[in-house]
Amino acid sequence: MSDNAQTHRWFRSLPLRLRSLFGRESVDRDLDDELQSVLDLTTDENIAKGMTPREARRAAKISLGGVDQVKEQVRAARAGAWFGTLMQDVRFGLRMLRKNPGFTAVAVLTLALGIGANTAIFGVVQSVLLRQLPYLDPGALVEVWNSYLPQFPQFALSGADFNDWRSQAKPFAQMAAYWSVPLDANLTGAGDPARVEITYASSNLFSTLGVRPIVGRAFLPVEDHPNAPDIAMLSFKLWADRFGANPALLGRTITLDGRNYTLVGVLPANFPLVPWADVWLPMGLVDPNELNTRVHHDFNVVARLAPHVTIPQAQTEMTLLEQRQAQAHPATNRNFGVIIAPMRDPQTVKTRSALLAIFFTVGMLLLIACANLINLLLARNSTRRKEIAIRIALGAAPLRLMRQLLIESLLLSLLGGAAGLIVAAAALGVLKRLAPAALTDIQTVGLNVWVLAFTFAIALLAGIISGSWPARNSLRLDVNTALKEGARSSPASRGWARDSLVVAEISLALVPLVGAGLLIRTFGNLLRVDPGFRADHLLTLQVTLPALPQERLNKMTVLELQALQQKQAAEWEQLADRIRALPRVNSVAGVDFLPIAESEQASSRFVIEGRPETESTPRPAAEMRVVSPEYFSTMGIPLIQGRVLAPADVKIPNIVIGEKMARRFWAAGDAIGHRINLCSLYSQPCWYSILGVVGDVHQFGLNAPLTFDVYFPGGWTNTFVIRTSVAPSLLVPSIRELIHKFDPALPVSHVLTMDQVLSDSLSQQRFSTLLLGAFAALGLLLSAVGVYGVLSYAVGERTNEIGVRMALGAEPRDVVALVIRHGAKVSAAGITLGLAGALALTRLLSNLLYGVSATDPITFVGVVVILFGVALLACYVPARRAMRVDPMVALRHE
Amino acid sequence: MDAEQTNLLQGTLDLVILKALALEEMHGLGISRRIEQITKGTFQVKPGSLFPALHRMEEAGWLSSAWGESENNRRAKYYRLTKTGRRQLGAETKRWSRVSLAIKRALEAS
Incomplete structure (x- = not known):
């Protein structure tokens, strides 16, 4: 046989x-x-x-x-x-x-990089993306949103609509709501005074989610209605931080902005629904005007699907309900849509696709590492052909030999896995430092049991993948010829196998490179976006006036309210004047919502005087900002037409609008002097005259679409923007001191330079770009090592042939060309294959991109040039070695 | 049956099994009979020792096995030496000769 x-x-x-x-x-x-x-x-x-x-x-x-x-x-x-x-x-x-310590070190290092990257990213994915929401049967939970196209694809519900639907919506077993915007209040009576964020919840919110308070009780149905008692629930964090997690505090009272609330319960620690909420109040305590309005949209709504109801079914039924609502309340609800979406984790909404792209990239990285290991093993096993042939001739069972070769590669991969854990621990440390603040879960990522199991599994897999082909290959030899051959050489026909490995590596490296290239282009585009103002030398900080109790405000007449506003505006001016008097302060202005940083919408639908509306066209909505008169000059927002606000305008309904709004509604450039009604949903219109047109500002971030902006002169504007003649941070201590002297009770917060605000707004993109870029670069490096390895081996194998060629008169140049041609052919094939893959896969990135298409030719060409260049560079070293072959030595080599 | 029962020395069982299989493939009972025959009844290998040894040696790659028909048409599992087994037989034989020679010398010394 x-x-x-x-x-x-x-x-x-x-x-x-x-x-x-x-x-x-x-x-x-x-x-x-x-x-x-x-x-x-x-x-x-x-x-x-x-x-x-x-x-x-x-x-x-x-x-x-x-x-x-x-x-x-x-x-x-x-x-x-x-x-x-x-x-x-x-x-x-x-x-x-x-x-073979050299071989072992290279193989283990290659695997450690591949496995380590995967372990670290898996740790992140496992704790950030795979995290189950801590609710009962989260798959049956949905979010309910309104839409008002084309301007607002998704926003919160109004109190009145929620209350109507709560009783009518059949597709839901339960439907619950909470206040969508943080309301800050001064907490006193529990240690030092502190700013806390309040939200309101309907009584069934916690039972809808299947969450029970860890101490005390949740709200009762009767507490959803006006005249609810003054009670409160605490978040776990506030309970632990301010009350020492003392369960005996039920029944005690806390004071928020001077009003006392009795504590009835504490929420569990793991309750990510409203991450910012410190104190929960019952829905019945919401001002009745807000509770029964269809004008303001302040309630986020979650619902549990009734048994056997799917999301599309719920969507169909709710769309019908919304249409009925539009007929019943055409003024407020016409052209509204409703969206039923699966419940998502607020933390991962923005990072999901980026993390998946990164996870995919490290997967490629591991495959490249495996391909490198296969190459190494193929090369090494072929130097062991003689040993293997002898063992087979002596009767070693091929299965035993195969098992032994596999065990060698498994040992390598397990060593690589162990080293990979070290790489992963280091990588996680770096990740945690770079991660955007919003991704809080990443701080808890560690090498837990799941991560270790994952590492072990991929190490085993890598060992089996990389070991089995070389092992099988080395057993498929003809003992007679193998014994007759020199120990080193192996049939040239096997070269195509290693070449195809390099083709695979290069194509695997190309896909993440294109992804990283697209993200880098996106990031560059974002940096080039003009925010609409001059961000340098601008300091921003928040100074909040203590809120007046709502019932006092409710009792005031319009005149009293105006008087109060003017009084506050005068106070604001006083403080601003003092800051202006500081050396190195050029100008001071105020705004209620700072651009870029803000996620809160303060928009209102408006009607233009003298323009009839049609029923089918949605009424446009404007973003409203209250500013002090110097806002435009301080921010460096250019005036385009008319004039900006003056102090006297506080008493007159005058406004300034943004350029986009002016162009859209007054294309002839005649916006000045026209009036718009910004109270279009109320019975009493409020008409404002347009005084001037200013440049557009990115209110909601550099990559958010521009809005129709309306600026009012106002009362007390919480955010101070201060233009300085030196680095703004230098003035922080003196400004803090000044405000404290002005009124020690005024809290100062959110002290940031405008450059920081811009930079923070890009932290998510920076994180994903950096990560994807780093891993793509690692992929490039590993595949370059692969190219280098294969060509070095090929040169070693062809020493003989090269010697003969040189002896017959070939120039060193020809020899170099011979090797480079080989490398170029293989790289070109890999690049072609990779381009096909990249074209198919980069589409998945499209929601991460800004100002660049997923098939951006510049990125594709750039990546091809880089990859090809690096591949050729990797060929060059072996090519030079080939050039130096001494024909005499080479011919004696056999 | 009254032949002197001699316990197989540790390690010699493998050797006699290998030796018994050196000529032809055999089933388990045949191996046990062959050992009795070649040792002239000195060694009687009980099934409780024979089968574990056969399976261990198969696992180690010295033997391979296949089902076949016995001379009286019964289904039986046949064992044969592999190349490794044959090599093992050679090595074990040498080792055993060395050991037994050494013991013999030790005993003859006085």
Whole structure:
């Protein structure tokens, strides 16, 4: 029997053998059969000796002894022998790795990079993306939103609509609401005064989610209605920070802006629904005007689907309800839509696609590392051909040899995995420092059991993937020729296998490179976006006036309210004047919502005087900002037409609008002097005259679309913007001191330079760009190592041929060209394949991109040039080595 | 049956099994009979020792096995030496000769 045939037979019986390893049952059945046949044979023997069949059977049974005992002994012997040879292979494998420290180090390092990157990113994905929302059956929870196209694709519900639907919506088992905007209040009576954020919740919010308070009770249905008692629930964080997690505080009162609330309960620590909320108040305490309005949209709504209802069914039914609502309340609800969406984790909404792209990239990275390892093993095993051939000739079972080669690669990959853990721990440290603040979960990522199991699994997988092909390959040899050959050489036909590996590596490296290129282009575009103002030398800080109790405000007449506003504006001016008097302060202005940083919408639908409306066109909405007169000059927002606000305008309904709004509604450039009604949903209109047009400002971030902006002169504007003649941070201490002297009770917060505000707004993009870029670069490096390895090997193998060529008169130049041509051919093939993959996959990135298409030709060309350049560079070193081949030495080489 | 029962020395069982299989493939009972025959009844290998040894040696790659028919048409599992087994037989034989020679010398020394 030839060795090839023997190998072949062994491979065919491989499934059987694996079954005997793992399938105890089939081994047992075989053993049963064997012992039965021994019994039969012995019986036959005994009958031949002259016993009766009965005696014969009995004697046979006695001689066999206890069948179960024999079986047990056989099993133990098999396992022992299997384990024994396994340990032999492991010892041998370790010896081989020790004998080739260079090879071992390169292989382990390559794997450690691949496995480490995967472990770190898996840790992040596991704790950030795979986290189940801590609610009962979260799959049945949905979010309910309004839409008002084309301006507002998704926004909160009004109190009145929520209350109508709560009783009418059949697709939902429960429907609950909470106040969508943080309301800050001064907490007193529990240690130092502190700013806390308040939200309101409907009584069924917690039961809808299936969350129980850890102490005390949730709100009661009666507390959803006006005249609810003054009660409050605390977030776990506030309870722990301010009340020392003391369960005995139920029934005690806390004071918020001077009003007392009795504590009834505490929410669990893991309750991510409203991450900013410190104190929860019952919905009944919301001002009745807000509770019954269809004008203001302040309630986020969650619902639990009724049994057997799907999201599309719920969507259909709710759309019908919304249409009925639009007929009943055309003034407020016409052209509204409703959106039913699966409930999402607020933390991961923005990072999900970026993290998945990064996870995908590190997956590619691991495949490249495996391809490198395969290359290394192929090269090394071919130098061991003689050893293997001798062992086969001496009768080593090919399966044993294969197992031993596999064990060597598994040892490598497990070592790589262990080293990968170190890489991962270091990488996680860096990730945590770079991560945007919003991604709080990333701070808790550690190497937990799941992560370790994942690492072990991918290490095993990497070992098997990279080990089996080279192992099988090295057994598929013809012993006779292998023994006759020189120890080093191997048939040239195998070269295509390694070449195809390089093709694969380069194509795998190209896809993440294109992804990273697109994100870098996006980031560049974002940096180039003009925010609409001059961000340098601007300091921003918040100074909040204590809120007046709502019932006092409600009782005021319009005139009293105006008087109050003017009084506050005068106070604001006083403080601003003092700041202006500081040295190195150029100008001071105020705004209620700072651009870029703000996520809160303060928009209102408006009607233009003298323009009839049609029913089918949605009424446009404007973003309203209250500013002090110097706002435009301080921010550096250019005046385009008319004039800006003056102090006297506080008493007159005058406004300034943004350029986008002016162009959209007064295309002829005649916006000045026109009037718009900004109270279009109320019975009393409020008409404002347009005084001037200013440049557009990105209110909601650099990549958010521009809005229709309306600026009013106002009362007290919380955010101070201060233009300085030196670095703004230098003035912070003196300004703080000044405000404290002005009124010690005024809290100062959110002290940031405008440059910081801009930079913070890009932290998500910066994080994903940096990460994807780093991993793509690592992929490039690893694939370059792969190209280098294969070409070095090829040059080594062709030393002979090169020597002959040079002896026959080939110039060094020709030799270099020979090698480079080989590398270029392989790289070009890899790039072509990778381009196809990139074109198919980068589309998935499109929601991360800004100002660049997913098939951006510049990125694609750039990546191709870089990749090809690096690949050629990797060819150059072996090419130079080939050039220096000494023909005499080469020819003697054999 | 009254032949002197001699316990197989540790390690010699493998050797006699390998030796018994050196000429042809055999089923378990045949191996046990062959050992009795070549040792002139000195060694009687009980199933409780024989089968664990056969399976262990198969696992180690010295033997391979296949189902076949016995001379009286019974189904039986046949064992045969692999190349490794044959090599093992050579190595074990050498080792055993060395050991037994050494013991013999030790005993003859006085």
